[in-house]
Amino acid sequence: MGWPKLDYARWEETGRGLHLMAQMAGKWRLAHTPWMPHSWHATLYVVPRGLTTGPVHGSSGCLEILFDLSAHRVEVSAAGGGLESFALEPMSAAAFHDRLGRAVAALGGTFDIHPHPSEIEDATPFAEDHRPRPWDREAVEAWHDALLRIVPVFERYRTGFLGRTSPVHLFWGAMDLAVTRFSGRRAPSHPGGIPNLPDEVTREAYSHEVASAGFWPGDGVGEAMFYAYAYPAPDGYADAPIPHGRWVGDLGEFVLPYAEVRAAEDPEGVLSAFLERAYGAAADLGGWDRAALDCATGRPGVVRPV
Structure with missing residues (x-):
């Protein structure tokens, strides 16, 4: 198979929603990982199922956030086998913020992220951004x-x-x-x-x-x-x-x-x-x-x- 076609007009609004979701997961990693040169501690990684924070170690143990872009779900997993998940579907940034925060907390973690998006002009706090976002x-x-x-x-x-x-x-x-x-x-x-x-x-x-x-x-x-x-x-x-x-x-x-x-x-x-x-x-x-x-x-x- 060849490389997939990317239709930006089709992707644009879904992509903006996913961008905000990825920022929330990345900011959670940022909040719980010692600073590495050039902000390498804050990034996400491409894996066969989607995007991951990789393992994040905190006072509550080791957690990981995975965006499963095949099954269209977010999975938060913990050392010892704990797992919380929810569907990736049309939703606002505020709804995603709430669902992700509850999933992390259910596994003993702390969802204490910086409340505003970064590197975009509109810095509406995630928890206050109720605009509906599609999920294509x-x-x-x-x-x-x-x-x-x-x-x-x-x-x-x-x-x-x-x-x-x-x-x-x-x-x-x-x-x-x-x-x-x-x-x-x-x-x-x-x-x-x-x-x-x-x-x-x-x-x-x-x-x-x-x-x-x-x-x-x-x-x-x-x-x-x-x-x-x-x-x-x-x-x-x-x-x-x-x-x-x-x-x-x-x-x-x-x-x-x-x-x-x-x-x-x-x-x-x-x-x-x-x-x-x-x-x-x-x-x-x-x-x-x-x-x-x-x-x-x-x-x-x-x-x-x-």
Whole structure:
């Protein structure tokens, strides 16, 4: 089977609802996990059934929140076998907040999240947002299917770097799947200014030079997109020849429409070329030590040659 079609017009309202739901689960993880550099402690992960917080350890024991996007349910599980679940269906952010909070509390956990959404203009508190949200099961399943195609490409890209590199994880602030390479050098202080996100969080996230890439569903641009950027962007970066990508000045990023990748004879190859060339431009123009940082792409069962 080929990569799934993503219809943003169909996904848009369901996606906005899922975005708020993911923020609540992510904020719960954030509230109970020691801070890791670059906010890596707050992310969600793509798994065969959907999205998960992974295990979160607290005073009440170990809990996990899973968005099962195949069965369209949320499961909160506890060490020892405890399980609470409820259906993913049309509902408001306030209704989801209530259901998730009760599920966590039923297993002995504390649902003490920051009450406002992050990185979006409308910061209506979750518990006060009673706007009805649709739940288009087919659109959600297509998005999850796309993530399952993208993750292994990102994972292979991640193996070709000896320096510090992030996991492949989903940032619920902008609902983007991301992977980031680091030069190892400090970066100038980030100016901040991201809506409803403390500047100190942004500055910590961008404390060191990065070449980052990812995928987001399309809010603000009207279609699903891959992206790549550097911080700080070196001189000439915007003019670098990136296969299939185009520079968008307002974003400060190269973008590659998901639809173009899907339509290609070799979607994985097109996406891999975009990732590698965008990184190469950032590293070459930024003076990264590529001889020390780069390595061959990893292969299953084959030890990396030294």
